[in-house]
Amino acid sequence: MANRRGTAVPLIFHHILRYFSVLILSVLSYNLNSASDDDAFRAGQSMLSPVAAPSRDVRYLLYDVNPPEGFNLRRDVYIRMASLLKTLRKEGDWVLVLPPWGRLYHWQSPDIHQVRIPWGEFFSVTSLQAKIPVIEYEEFIAESGGPFIDQILVLQSYAEGWTDGKWEEKVDERPCIERLMYSKDKQNYYRGWFWGYEETRALNVTCLSAQGHASILAPFLQNNLSATSVMLDRAETVLHDHYAGKDYWDTRRSMVFAKHLRIIGDEFRAKYLNSTDKQDQTPYNEDWTQMKNRLGSAKGGPYLGVHLRRKDFIWGHREDVPSLNGAVKKIQSLMKKHKLQQVFVATDADEEELAKLKRMLPEMVRYEPTWEDLELLKDGGVAIIDQWICAHARFFIGTSVSTFSFRIHEEREILGFDPKTTYNRFCGDDENECEQPTHWKIVY
Numbered sequence: 001m002a003n004r005r006g007t008a009v010p011l012i013f014h015h016i017l018r019y020f021s022v023l024i025l026s027v028l029s030y031n032l033n034s035a036s037d038d039d040a041f042r043a044g045q046s047m048l049s050p051v052a053a054p055s056r057d058v059r060y061l062l063y064d065v066n067p068p069e070g071f072n073l074r075r076d077v078y079i080r081m082a083s084l085l086k087t088l089r090k091e092g093d094w095v096l097v098l099p100p101w102g103r104l105y106h107w108q109s110p111d112i113h114q115v116r117i118p119w120g121e122f123f124s125v126t127s128l129q130a131k132i133p134v135i136e137y138e139e140f141i142a143e144s145g146g147p148f149i150d151q152i153l154v155l156q157s158y159a160e161g162w163t164d165g166k167w168e169e170k171v172d173e174r175p176c177i178e179r180l181m182y183s184k185d186k187q188n189y190y191r192g193w194f195w196g197y198e199e200t201r202a203l204n205v206t207c208l209s210a211q212g213h214a215s216i217l218a219p220f221l222q223n224n225l226s227a228t229s230v231m232l233d234r235a236e237t238v239l240h241d242h243y244a245g246k247d248y249w250d251t252r253r254s255m256v257f258a259k260h261l262r263i264i265g266d267e268f269r270a271k272y273l274n275s276t277d278k279q280d281q282t283p284y285n286e287d288w289t290q291m292k293n294r295l296g297s298a299k300g301g302p303y304l305g306v307h308l309r310r311k312d313f314i315w316g317h318r319e320d321v322p323s324l325n326g327a328v329k330k331i332q333s334l335m336k337k338h339k340l341q342q343v344f345v346a347t348d349a350d351e352e353e354l355a356k357l358k359r360m361l362p363e364m365v366r367y368e369p370t371w372e373d374l375e376l377l378k379d380g381g382v383a384i385i386d387q388w389i390c391a392h393a394r395f396f397i398g399t400s401v402s403t404f405s406f407r408i409h410e411e412r413e414i415l416g417f418d419p420k421t422t423y424n425r426f427c428g429d430d431e432n433e434c435e436q437p438t439h440w441k442i443v444y
């Protein structure tokens with residue numbers, strides 16, 4: 001119920017905003033009607049900027065990611081943007097605008113509205129705010145006075161690749177290499193995907209070749225631009241400032257799952273897997289800044305946790321992904337080895353593979369939401385519940401190079417599990433060297 005209320009308010013808000021933005025756009029288009037060429041348009045822009053001056057000297061950093069990228073890579077890009085924001089704030093009052101969730105390739109549940117989803121439906125925004133200032137996109141629209149983004153910088157690599165085969169960190173404004181995903185409307189504003197907010201427009205779009213860690217963009221944003229709101233598109237182009245360092249872990253720890261999702265996961269654990277925080281020694285503190293479970297202190301619930309990535313991972317016939325037969329054999333041997341009677345399986349397998357899996361592994365426990373649950377939680381919420389349950393298992397095994405599995409590793413690291421129980425993956429049936437995942441030790 002809480003979730004229903006949570007979505008209803010932004011929807012009304014959205015309609016009001018849509019009304020006002022259409023009004024603003026019509027007034028502006030009337031004023032700018034005479035701007036026939038680009039120069040006149042830009043001259044008009046500086047006099048009549050539709051972005052109302054915010055009360056303080058705030059600058060907004062927005063970002064988006066390459067459309068085919070999935071949920072858990074996007075969570076990783078958030079960490080990179082958080083580092084950039086931290087660097088930017090050394091010289092200005094920058095705020096990170098959270099890109100609404102939606103239209104993700106993997107979120108294929110039919111008949112469910114999955115666009116313009118605020119971060120608050122999946123994560124605790126107050127927890128994020130304990131690390132850096134963030135606001136939801138609709139707050140940005142309200143605060144900045146309209147659905148306009150001053151400047152979009154589309155990040156790209158260098159057309160010429162690495163110079164002399166040498167890795168060098170650099171940033172330069174360059175002609176766009178790929179066809180832009182933005183087009184001009186009648187008023188000469190740029191329209192684009194903008195997370196499903198049809199009324200959003202950008203005033204300017206240019207391309208920036210960037211090679212290096214996220215914070216190399218800071219001097220360019222601080223010194224070369226006067227825009228109040230800047231959006232980095234293809235933000236995954238830049239790397240982590242310091243992967244798995246203290247700052248990385250602080251931001252990662254601040255990405256606390258929304259409470260209603262954790263509660264559903266906990267109730268499921270208690271009901272079907274005989275697993276509670278007390279018995280499992282996985283205490284959780286709502287305030288992530290106060291949470292520091294010693295590595296090895298968590299015991300975990302009496303079940304094996306499995307993340308079995310299928311769909312696009314098997315279509316490519318990758319050699320590091322097992323057949324269903326191979327996966328079931330490994331699961332059974334792990335259950336025997338660790339004396340576990342139950343196995344929880346998180347998977348994106350299709351109906352046909354699921355039916356096979358159920359036949360081969362009848363004891364398998366899965367979180368299967370009803371259509372009503374799914375409508376409320378969305379594919380992203382269900383993915384988080386699956387991850388939460390896997391994160392609490394006594395022993396976990398995931399899928400090679402899946403960021404879905406990586407995020408479970410991190411969650412278990414935060415909960416204080418012995419790394420031996422976490423950094424495990426399935427091997428392909430014919431894989432000769434089956435290297436296991438790296439242990440990225442938590443840093444406080």
Ligand SMILES: C[C@@H]1O[C@H](OP(=O)(O)OP(=O)(O)OC[C@H]2O[C@@H](n3cnc4c(=O)[nH]c(N)nc43)[C@H](O)[C@@H]2O)[C@@H](O)[C@H](O)[C@@H]1O
Nearest residue numbers: 068069070071072073106346347348382383386402403404
């Ligand atoms: C090939 C690459 O694969 C990468 O996927 P990978 O890292 O596994 O992980 P994700 O980026 O999360 O993308 C996989 C998506 O598939 C669904 N999914 C996968 N496994 C499960 C599961 O066990 N339970 C539930 N509920 N949902 C699952 C979920 O929507 C998840 O966000 C993509 O991020 C890249 O963009 C690219 O497509």
